[in-house]
Amino acid sequence: MLDSLIGLAVIVALFVILSRQRKRLDRVERELAALRGLVLSGVPATGAATASAKTKETELASAQPDAEPETLHEVADAAVAEQAGAPVPGPWAKVPAMATAVSTETTPPAQAETERQETPAQSAAPTPKARDIETALGTRWAVWVGGLALALGGLFLVRYTIEAGVFGPEVRLAMAAVLGLVLVGGGEFIRRTGFKMPVEGAASAYIPAILTAAGAFVLFGTIYAAHAVYGFIGPTAAFLLLGAVAIGTIALALVHGQALAGIGLLGALATPLLIDTQSRNDWALFGYLAIVLAAAGFVARIxxxxxxxxxxxxxxxxxTLLYVGQAPDPDYRILTFAGLxxxxxLAFAWLGRAQTGQxxxxxxxTAPGLFIGLSVLALFYAPALAxxxxxWTGVxxxxxxxxxxxxxxPALALVHAAGATAVLVFLGVVPFVAFYPDFGGDFFIPGQGMEPLFDGAVIDGGIMLRLGAVLCVLFxxxxxxxxxxxxxxxxxxAATWAGWAxxxxLVVVLTLWVTYGNIDHDYFYAAxxxxxxxxxxxxxxxxARAEQPPLxxxxxVCLALxxxxxxxxxxxxxxFGSGLTTVLAAAAVVVPAVATRKRSWPVLGWLSVGAAVAVLARVxxxxxxxxxxxxxxxxxFNWLLPGYGIPALAFAASAWQLARTTAxxxxxxxxAAAALxxxxxxxxxVRHAMHGGVIDDGALTLAEQAIYTLITLGFAAILVSIDMRSPSxxxxYxxxxxxxxxxxxxxxxxFLWLNPLxxxxxxxxxxxxxxLFLAYLLPAIAAGLLALYVRDKRPKWYSAMLALTAALLAFVYATLSVRRFFKGEYIGLWSGLGQVETYSYSALWLLLGVVVLAIGVRLGSQVLRIASAALIAAAVLKVFLFDMSELEGVLRALSFIGLGAVLIGIGLFYQKLLTSAARRSGEPAT
Incomplete structure (x- = not known):
């Protein structure tokens, strides 16, 4: 242990000696660089650099008589180095203006011209990549690994002395504490001796901070071992000592960097987990955490x-979450204290650095908003806290x-957190069984004022009403x-605040009404x-009056509306009831449309659209x-008339008003809503009348479908007519x-699915x-009239499509009418065909072809003329392919005679038509 301490002291001493000798080495290197620059520029080097440096030093001494000689010598050397084109090392590299000022006064004109002619390649030589790897290995990685080795070495040393029985436990812990203090003191000593980064980009390898961090680790381990391993100190003393080390580490981070603050914060937060105490004191725990948070906040602010x-x-x-989940009897006051x-x-420490409104x-x-929001939800719904x-503390x-x-x-995240928390609190009030009563059985009893929630908790409706009122007023x-x-x-x-306001x-009122109110009529919540x-x-x-420009x-403003x-x-x-709600909601679309007379805000028109969508959803x-x-x-004369008619009129009135204001x-x-x-x-x-006053999902009949077809064709004509007067x-479309x-x-x-055939x-x-009259002839007339009306008003294909549809409807009507004449009320295809009926179809189709041809010529409709040709072609095919084999005797002969007469007549008609056209154009007929 003693050898290790001596070795560590020697290392620190050598490091200090080397740092002090660095200045002398830098001065020698600058002088050599200056001499090399003078040689390359062609100026005699003998004594030039020394004389120039002495001259500059003398000038600076006369200008600044109170300056230290060593400082004057460094500035003079910097000026000489800059004059020679060499890089300016040392502390004066950041203030080249001083050296340049001195250099400008004393540089000969010839030498200055030579410096200006220096090639750019010499001044901007790239640094080799090998130097980058060397820098990383020597300045960053070595320092990191060295700091980690020091920290682990101290801990391993304590462990070795325990296993080997060297010294007593008191001495071992004392030596480990001394080692930690020496590391912390060594880091501070090196910082105070003027330690600076030797290369750019090595800030993460700041040696004083790494030594301090290693010392903090050793002190944490020593105090923990004194408490948990040997029992020399009690939990209170250990708690205070570990907290003091952690907070001290955070404070030292002011001069050593953010990484050290992170280490101290981590140690401070882990301290309560390291202390095993039988007497739980939650207030002391959160008081300690409050001190740690405040210390970190002020350091982070600075x-x-x-x-x-x-x-x-x-x-x-x-x-806080760990406390709620693990404490056998959590106290809501502690959660409130932690949140406050x-x-x-946040408000006074961290955000105190920025002025309000900037x-x-x-x-x-965002972090306080998230965790305080979770705490509020726990205060409402956690079984041990609710x-x-x-x-009330949650509010x-x-x-x-x-x-x-x-x-x-700047703490806008708290607005989102507060709003989302309030919304989740009241959404949790709505019982699941309120929407799915089959799952609730007798558990849910509406109208009792006491409604069950999940986890068996029960919340009184009056309390929730008062809490909701307070939150509504606040927001x-x-x-x-x-x-x-x-x-x-x-x-x-501003939109964020308005949105949550x-x-x-709205969520509070809606959830309280659904949970505690009368879902059909409730005048209290309506008020x-x-x-x-x-x-x-x-x-x-x-x-709106505070906007720029106003209004x-x-x-x-849009969100509020x-x-x-x-x-x-x-x-x-x-x-109101369901019927009046639909009618009144539809009538309400006129209100924002009329409001556009006073305020030309686009949102007013969209409010009308939103009301129309709500009415459509209701329907x-x-x-x-x-x-x-x-x-x-x-x-x-039933509820369908006002239920659909009033919305149609209101939507049309709204469109009329918007066309004259915001459009x-x-x-x-x-x-579109009015038309729909x-x-x-x-x-x-129609459906109501066709089904005897009952709107159900019964099978659709041809008669009902025919009425729908007539309605849609007539409605298309109405839209065209309105569009011609007021284009839209x-x-x-x-x-x-x-x-x-x-x-x-x-x-x-x-033609297919509902065809009685x-x-x-x-x-x-x-x-x-x-x-047949309702389902085919009337739609044929309607489609034909619509085709005639939209000519030159809509695309040509549209009128041609309608005209062809009208012709096909007329054809089907005539054909089915002939079959009804022969078969009676039921005309199913499986009832067979007679010879006279078969011949009648041929004659009918020929007659229809002639009629359609005449109408097409009269109206100048190429589509009808082509349709007539198709009918006649169908008749020809029927005569040659079907009548020849099925008809007998005079009917077969009459079929062919009639076909020939019609075809010859059509030929004569076309010849006459072409001759008349040629005469009108003055060209010979062909």
Missing amino acids: RAWTFLMTAAFVGIGLW VTLAV GGFDLPS GTPAM LLIAAMLAVALYRQ LAAGLWSARRLAAAVPAW VAVP IAALLVIVFVAGSEWI AGGSA IGAGLAALLFLHMA AFDPTIVGADALSRTPV GRPRLAME FALLLLAML SVLR GSLAIGVLSVASIAGSH FTDESTGSIPVFNL
């Missing part, structure tokens, strides 16, 4: 060490986080005031929601508006989409006005 501060916050946060101390250190986002403040006093911690965020603007006051204060300077941060009250609407609207105006409608819209929807649902949830049991069976996409969205609800109104009324991309969907529905339903559905007993 040096602006972000990592150290973050690590300290994380450390005390982990201790953490916030105090600086960016503070990253270390209770009325703990809940106190949330309020403290808001207060620190108000006092220190509204702090959020809206901060949003107004920051609206002009930092709009994004909106979110927390609270109405009050929130007023507060949010007034707050948005208040914030700009920034993000904070969105909150007002959500609160309004809650109010309607709480105060999708319950298409009957008031419930299937409450819906009247009276056709037309933009909200106006187009409201136009108008279509839904007609469709739902929504109306234009909406009319195209509805037309395409109508044609697709006709092709799938009318395939389903054998009854076509009715009335000869003309039957199912």
